[in-house]
Amino acid sequence: MELTQIIFLAILQGLTEFLPISSSAHLILLPYLLNWPDQGLAFDVAVHLGSLGAVLWYFRRDLHLLLGNWFNSLRGRAQTPESRLVWGVALGTIPVALSGLLFADAIETHLRNIPVIALATIGFGVLLGYADWTGKRQRSEYQLNWKDILIIGLAQALALIPGTSRSGITITAALLLGLNRTAAARFSFLLSIPVILLAGGYDILKLLLQEASVDWFALLLAAVISGLMAYACIYTFIKLLDKIGMQPFVIYRLLLGFGLLLFWIY
Template sequence: MPLTQLIVLAIIQGLTEFLPISSSGHLALVDELTGWADQGVLIDVAIHVGSLFAVLIYFRRDVAELVAGSFSLLRGEMTQAGRLALYLVAASIPIFVIGFAVVNAGLVDGLRAAATIAWANMIFALLLYWSDKAGGTTRKLEDMTWGQAMLIGIVQIAAIVPGASRSGVTMMMARFLDFDRREAARFSMLLAIPTILGAGAAATLELAQTADVTLQGDAVLAAVLSFVAALASIAIFMRLLEKISLTPFVIYRVVLGAALLGWLYLA
């Protein structure tokens, strides 16, 4: 794979994965606009694994508490961190089930069309705006219930459509449920861990078994670049949420969607 393509894809993935602007939509558009050959599943997963490590590092205290809470559950003790760990696992089940069905049905490629990305960006951006304006800021993750966790997990299914944005739809539902912006973003990012971990473990095993040294090197480089970009993106985003609403991200997505539709139908 050309080094330029590898760098561009890794940086775009790292910067957009945890922002409410759809990383899958941006990656699909790169392929659409540049005509580059598909990078392959292993490289795609590698850049996701890089962004996963960024979440683990940034939220290392949360992750340590989740691990401790999980061990407490094994001893029969229900702690606050253990309950959150259960919420994250349960909320991940819907997208695992539906995602598996979509992949097996061969529907993935059909969802990557530029028009789909454009409309998904605009529709879900407006829903995000509505939730951010209508939602309160009274709830923290400590207040979360099973029903709220499952609602967030169910809407995460929409992320299968490039342009909808996994982080965007999960933050949208959390804001509708009156979680403040930072807590909504925190749960959304922690919710990414089970999903990326599952795909990453399978891809890492496959990569270790391949004799293609070049592919292995490309995957490692892609993961490192994605990690650096994602860590910077998360830190800046969490700090911005102390000062601004989600409106700038909504505006960006609406403009992007409108520009894509103009390019498709007016050019």
């Protein structure tokens, strides 16, 4: 990979991983539109690990409190809102983990194309707008019950479809369930931690089996750039979310989706 491709794709991953606009769709589309060679599995692992580092650092104080309460619950102490939230994140991860094991190869083979990405970008963008406009926005992430978490977890499994956006679909489900915007985003980002860990671990195993040569400098550079951009994105997104809402992302998704359809048709 050329340096320009590494930098642009790493920036793109960092900016789009936690915004409700689908990072996977952008990572598929940019090389396709610019006629770049496929960046490969190792690069995808590196940029996702960079994004993981960003979300772990952003939530470092929250995670200390959450995990501390969770470990206490394992020792037989009473459940707290924090420990229940950790259990909720674990429950919400199960549907996407199972779906990934069962359907990832089929999705990789049949759904990584422009019409699917365009239609998913438009359809789930409209749903995001509907959720933002009609959601009651009265609850925090600590008020989720097990049924709510299962619904959000099932929604997260749809993110395997390119163009859906993992953060977008989980925020959509959370808003429809009455969470406020910040709580919906925070729970979505917490859900990303085990998902990225599981996907990254699976991809690393595949890399080890490939026995291919690795450009470690390129991977390290990509991970650092992706992590820095992802942290800036999380910080800015949560800070501005209540002011701007989801409308800018809905408009962007509609423009992107219809633009892709026109490109595909003509």
